[in-house]
Amino acid sequence: MSEKHLNIDHVSMVFDTPAGPFVALDNVDLKMDEGEYVSLIGHSGCGKSTVLNIVAGLLQASTGGVILDGTEVDEPGPERAVVFQHHSLLPWLSAYENVELAVKQVFKRNKSKAEMREWIEYNLKLVHMEHAMNKLPGEISGGMKQRVGIARALSMQPKVLLMDEPFGALDALTRAHMQDSLMEIHAELGNTVIMITHDVDEAVLLSDRIVMMTNGPSATIGEILDIKLERPRNRVALADSSEYNHYRAAVLKFLYERQRNPESGGAASKPEDERSGDEARPLQMVTGVAAA
Numbered sequence: 001m002s003e004k005h006l007n008i009d010h011v012s013m014v015f016d017t018p019a020g021p022f023v024a025l026d027n028v029d030l031k032m033d034e035g036e037y038v039s040l041i042g043h044s045g046c047g048k049s050t051v052l053n054i055v056a057g058l059l060q061a062s063t064g065g066v067i068l069d070g071t072e073v074d075e076p077g078p079e080r081a082v083v084f085q086h087h088s089l090l091p092w093l094s095a096y097e098n099v100e101l102a103v104k105q106v107f108k109r110n111k112s113k114a115e116m117r118e119w120i121e122y123n124l125k126l127v128h129m130e131h132a133m134n135k136l137p138g139e140i141s142g143g144m145k146q147r148v149g150i151a152r153a154l155s156m157q158p159k160v161l162l163m164d165e166p167f168g169a170l171d172a173l174t175r176a177h178m179q180d181s182l183m184e185i186h187a188e189l190g191n192t193v194i195m196i197t198h199d200v201d202e203a204v205l206l207s208d209r210i211v212m213m214t215n216g217p218s219a220t221i222g223e224i225l226d227i228k229l230e231r232p233r234n235r236v237a238l239a240d241s242s243e244y245n246h247y248r249a250a251v252l253k254f255l256y257e258r259q260r261n262p263e264s265g266g267a268a269s270k271p272e273d274e275r276s277g278d279e280a281r282p283l284q285m286v287t288g289v290a291a292a
Ligand SMILES: Nc1ncnc2c1ncn2[C@@H]1O[C@H](COP(=O)(O)OP(=O)(O)OP(=O)(O)O)[C@@H](O)[C@H]1O
Pocket: 015, 016, 017, 022, 024, 042, 043, 044, 045, 046, 047, 048, 049, 050, 051, 216, 270, 274, 275, 276, 279, 280, 281
């Protein structure tokens, strides 16, 4: 067994469907170091969320499995916090109370009330939300709700932060601010991160490695790109960096070639209209504008 921190070990996933078994993932194998930031990128419907949900323990792999620090993952747990594309805050609770719910669940036994309050406020400060912590989700913007969702995930002190297109629903400017905050937080906390994105610039800016998936069915890892840009990273300075543009071009090349010639990934492409309705959407490749 690998001694890596997080081991996605030869994972395959077959869904039972009315039309028979559907092989979504075939032999996805990825080892991650502690503190590593990995982005998953690939065409809509290839299986990115399925990988993330297996790591989260929300789905069980058909074969293979996930091992975190030597323990096999077989159910959801606070050491693997998930942030989804659309916030999942409880609308009748304030930002503070939404984070509190998670903190109580994890730290009820080993933090006093005062310590919990301090910890909740610390996490809301990390995402620059301390000024609005008493507001309800309905009283704050989409970007702010997403910040609270990230604070809630971080407040559980997860070993692994799993994010499924966390900024996909945000406008370009808010998205850029969120990416910068996330880079700061990651530098400070050093969580291991797996983030799904459709945004090539976001992937290059934030990641240590970009894992590019082939088209499904039977999707797997097509290529892995090591991003050796020094940290801290500055988006404005990087825009003119030949190294940055080289990485960006490499990801675009992979995605365009797979789209034109899916068989080069060893798997046939599934037509867009056969995919699960709300999942199917075009790949947002170039700008920072959120995918529709
Ligand atoms: N519960 C399920 N039952 C049957 N098929 C499923 C199920 N969940 C996902 N699939 C199929 O598995 C494939 C991978 O789905 P998944 O949601 O992981 O893709 P994705 O890469 O996250 O796509 P997107 O970028 O659109 O979010 C798709 O063809 C999808 O229709």
